[in-house]
Structure formats: structure tokens, C-alpha cells
Amino acid sequence: MVERQQWLGAMLAMGMLLAWVMLLSESLISRVLTRRGYPALPQGVTTFIAQMIHQETLFFTLPFLLATTVWRSGQALFTLLILAMALLSILDPLYYRLAARLRWLYFAFHAQCVFLVTLVTLPTLLHLTTGQSLLLAIGAMVLFSVPSLMHLLRPMTPSRWVAVMALLLLLAGGAWTGRVWVPPASLWISGSALSPGFDSEARRPLGSTPLTPAALADQGLYAFTAIHAPRGLREEIVHVWRHDGEEIDRIPLEIQGGREAGYRAWSHKQNFPGEPEGRWRIDVMTDSGQRIGVMRFAVSEDAQTATLADGTIQRPTGIPGLEILPLLPRTGSASDDAVTEGGVTAQGETTQDTGTPEVGAGRNPGGQ
Numbered sequence: 001m002v003e004r005q006q007w008l009g010a011m012l013a014m015g016m017l018l019a020w021v022m023l024l025s026e027s028l029i030s031r032v033l034t035r036r037g038y039p040a041l042p043q044g045v046t047t048f049i050a051q052m053i054h055q056e057t058l059f060f061t062l063p064f065l066l067a068t069t070v071w072r073s074g075q076a077l078f079t080l081l082i083l084a085m086a087l088l089s090i091l092d093p094l095y096y097r098l099a100a101r102l103r104w105l106y107f108a109f110h111a112q113c114v115f116l117v118t119l120v121t122l123p124t125l126l127h128l129t130t131g132q133s134l135l136l137a138i139g140a141m142v143l144f145s146v147p148s149l150m151h152l153l154r155p156m157t158p159s160r161w162v163a164v165m166a167l168l169l170l171l172a173g174g175a176w177t178g179r180v181w182v183p184p185a186s187l188w189i190s191g192s193a194l195s196p197g198f199d200s201e202a203r204r205p206l207g208s209t210p211l212t213p214a215a216l217a218d219q220g221l222y223a224f225t226a227i228h229a230p231r232g233l234r235e236e237i238v239h240v241w242r243h244d245g246e247e248i249d250r251i252p253l254e255i256q257g258g259r260e261a262g263y264r265a266w267s268h269k270q271n272f273p274g275e276p277e278g279r280w281r282i283d284v285m286t287d288s289g290q291r292i293g294v295m296r297f298a299v300s301e302d303a304q305t306a307t308l309a310d311g312t313i314q315r316p317t318g319i320p321g322l323e324i325l326p327l328l329p330r331t332g333s334a335s336d337d338a339v340t341e342g343g344v345t346a347q348g349e350t351t352q353d354t355g356t357p358e359v360g361a362g363r364n365p366g367g368q
Helices: 006-024 026-035 045-068 075-090 092-101 103-125 130-144 146-153 158-181 213-219
Strands: 188-195 197-199 204-206 221-228 234-243 246-256 263-269 278-286 291-299 342-347 350-353
Touching (some): 006 045, 006 103, 045 075, 045 103, 092 103, 146 158, 188 204, 188 291, 197 221, 204 221, 221 234, 234 263
Antiparallel strands (some): 221 263, 234 246, 278 291, 342 350
């Protein structure tokens, strides 16, 4: 399981479906066995099988969440919830009490595990984007939540069936609205930098300058991100530039998966407001609205208090001392010359993709 092989993710997804069917039909299976003269199904057998699948699922997906969570955001709460679920799954007294006494909550626990395994495995197995995977994960979670609501509202009547449908729609809407709190489990930033210049051939940030209004007016600012994605995945991400919390620009970039060091993409903002002083933030988002990472900087007339944009590529902060990346699937060699990279220059309201390829991809760069 530590090797995080793709086939294991597929088997876990299938196992979640089978465990759900077993939990729903536990009493029916016991009655069928008794009528045919066989001993009834021992109490807790299906719960034990489901527990094993829950443990495998939670500890399989947990490293993906730990690697992709932006810890200074609401995503930290989501990942801490999954950590609590993983702990519950290995504490037998608490787990079996939940399964026996709070059946509706137990099915909700299972539905959340289904959501996780769908979210993590689909981009790798089927090369779906994070937005497509999120929609399918929400759909699967809603479907698998039906038994939970039925146990909560039983005995079922026509009015309670209407209530179940309304709650399912509310659950789906709430999950989609709160997607910014869900880490994009297949994408993470492996390096980021701010710089006044950029070497397009080497695809590296250049130069160093304090971010004063004069420096921004003269050179603009490059935002560089190296984003890890599964091999075969093509995804549109967005650099969202915000000034004191207000959105200023949205610059779309298309990335491709497969490069182990991350797909290098950059945006160049040249048209800053007349008074750019203050705190800036660049949210790196998926096109579906999930946050991949954040870059922050301060602009000030005083060069001592302004952020120094020196082009140093920094790795994102995570849990100190915990190396998550070696536990995730290897997606290919960093020397794979079939992977292209690109940048965008933002000038006012317009953007243009320069389409800068990896050396040897057989295409000439162009653009502004």
C-alpha cells in the first residue's frame, strides 16, 4: 500500500461498492442462509470486511491529501476530518460502536470514503480533470448517502421520501459550494517563485528586486509555479491575482501531467493598479474552483518592508519532517521530452498563451 500503485486504487474503488452492497444486504443474506439450513451470517462479519476496506481507503488516500492541502486555508479542516476518520477506523471499540448503534452515521462514514477514493483515483486511472473527478465523487457520495438518510428518517413514508430527495440535493449543492475546502488530490505545487524577469528557454525565473510600485511599473512581476499532475492528465489552472482581498486578474494556464518535477507554468502581470501598495495574493486554482496553492507578497514604497522577488524557487510548506512525496505514485521520468510547458502574459484584460514547449518538442515559441 505504501507504493501507492494505480491498480490498488481501482481495487479499492470496487471494494467500496461491494462493501456497500454487503452492508445493505446483511440481514437479507442471513435470512437466505437460515432458510437453506446454513448457519446465519455471524454478526459483525460484514462490518469487519467493511472496516478493512475503510482502513485501506483512508490510508491510501491520506498521503495525497497531506501533499495537496493548503494548510493556511479551510482545506486543513477537511484533511483533519479525514485524519480523524482514519484514526476511528483502527480503533475497534469506537468503530464497532458506530457500526452497531449509529447506523445512519456509519453509512455516512462509508459515503465519505467513497467520495475520497473517487476523487483520488479517477484523475490517475481515467485521466479525468480534477473538476470532472470532483463532480463524479459528489455524485457517488450522494448515491451512497441514501441508506444513511433512510436509516435516519425511517419508517419511510411518501413525505419522508420527499425529504430524502431534498436532503440529497442539499448535500450535493453544499459539497459543490464547499469545493474550495477540498484539496485537489491529484495536483500539487512542487515549487513556486516571484521574479522581475524570466528565462523562457531555461524556464526559470531571473533577477531580484524589492516589490516597490516603481519596480512593478517598470518590469511587472512574474509568478512561476511548478505543478505536479498525473501522467496523461491535461488540466486548465488559473492564476488569480488579488489585491487586499479583491480580485484583479484571472490568468488561465494549461498544464500537462507526467513531469516528475512538475509542469512549469508562469504568468507575467504588467498592468498594476495606480496604487499597488498593500498585500497581494496569487491563488493557484483549478478551473472548477479548488485551490492548489497560494503565493503571497507585499508591495510598499519602503524597500525594506516590501517583499523581495528574487526568483528563488521554494517548495510549499507542509507538515514539518514528514516526507509525503515519496509515498505517491511515480508518473514518469523528468526527462520526458514529450511534456510541454507554457506561460501567459497578462496586459490589462487580455491574455495570450505563449505555448512555450519543452526543448525537443518540435514547436517554436510565440506570443507577446
